[in-house]
Amino acid sequence: MATAPSVSYSMTVRLEVPASGTAVSQLTTVVESSGGSVTGLDVTASGHEKLRIDVTIAASSTAHADEIVQKLRGIEGVALGKVSDRTFLMHLGGKIEMTSKHPIRNRDDLSMIYTPGVARVCTQIAAHPEDARRLTIKRNSVAVVTDGSAVLGLGNIGPQAALPVMEGKAALFKRFAGIDAWPICLDTQDTDAIVEVVKAIAPGFAGINLEDISAPRCFEIEARLREALDIPVFHDDQHGTAIVVLAALHNALRVVDKELADVRVVMSGAGAAGTAILKLLLAAGVKHAVVTDIHGVVHAGRTDLVDAEPGTPLRWIADNTNPDGVTGTLKDAIVGADVFVGVSAPNVLDADDVAAMADDSIVFALANPDPEIDPAIARQTAAVVATGRSDFPNQINNVLVFPGVFRGLLDAQSRTVNTAMMLAAARALADVVGEDELNANYIVPSVFNEKVSGAVSGAVREAAQATHAAEA
DSSP states (O other), rough: OOOOOEEEEEEEEEEEEEEESSSSHHHHHHHHTTTOOOEEEEEEEESSEEEEEEEEEEEEEHHHHHHHHHHHHSSSOOOOEEEEEEEHHHTTOOOOOOSSOOOOOOHHHHHSTTTTTTHHHHHHHHHOGGGGHSSSSGGGGGEEEOOOOSSSTBBBHHHHHHHHHHHHHHHHHHHHOEEEEHHHOOOOOOHHHHHHHHHHHHEEEEEEEOOHHHHHHHHHHHHHHHHOOOOEEEEEEIIIHHHHHHHHHHHHHHHHHHOTTTTTEEEOSHHHHHHHHHHHHHHHOEEEEEEEEEEEETTTTTTTTTOOOOSSHHHHHHHHTTTTTTOOOHHTTTOOOOEEEEEEEETOOOHHHHHHHTOOEEEEEEEEESSSSOHHHHTOSSEEEEEETSSSSSSSSGGHHHHHHHHHHEEEEOOOOHHHHHHHHHHHHHHOOTTTTTTBBBSOOOOOTTTTHHHHHHHHHHHHHHHHBOOO
């Protein structure tokens, strides 16, 4: 699948060109003939003989950007100056900072914010620990915790390389929900060590967001922390994805006029995200689900699962899905299916596979950056198509829910996060898309829709209170 130019590979090139002639038009022609896109062209200085121009260009990869720069360098009469990668510039020095809510202007301010006045507040919290939420940043703080073992599609790149993602996550928490989130990158991938470290830092936070921790360790880490802590623990790669998928599916089914309990769902991918999506779909009312992994359809009679311990992830899937006893490959399972949900690998389906699905089929090809099938090909026969990418309609993006979910949890002072809250979040997100807006290319709202965070947080807060998960 050809990759379109993206702002992710945006650069600004400073050029000096002759003031007369066709040099400016040549710049645009060279960029566009090379497959790039000119998104800005600014004259920053002018003289009788020369113009200084900053050209902002979107490319499709780092190599593509370098290729475009070389071609610009080759234009006669053009002198190449500074080349700035706009994405790297945005990350220089990090993307977040801590600021004080109160000015420190004199000795009085210093005495109240720090010693000796702060001792009175410490004494109050020591006597009444519950006051930590009222008198410290704890009430609005989330720890974004990773070990760097499963970062985006990059794999196990370690804690330092994961830090830009965790910073970005913290920036999104602040932008969309007003939450102060702190990147915590751990230099260990030992399950026991991670659990102990998070338990040790938990007193300073009102919630824990686990991020980019590889399966199957992420399941155990989350389960143990939920058992040990009195604050909510949410693994966004699992549950954030699951909530958005369920919301999108609610609306996709509205488009094709089908019911959740009636459709047959085929999933590709049985890792952390796939398992969480499956569990939430089943909780929402899906009755007919088949899951496949690299070895084919997951079923109890499969050689590698016959002796598997009950409750292990794959065995749990085998015991709770596939009521019709389907066997074989993904291509076998998808025949006649109403819904496909992929969280696996690129290009595992083709046009014939989608054509073999039921009428008015729904395809969620969420592998990123390269989906299970080219969305344009899937759209030839599927009624609704969604991806994990930002350059196609219907992007399944976790930022739609994790800020609002945590806003609701923090506002309710919840001790946990449960299935009822996730179902409520999914329904609230789906309902942001009104009947007059809903269509095959708009089943989830924009991440910049101002209604999203409030709708999700309100639903989660109410569900926390209804299930008695909030602190008394």
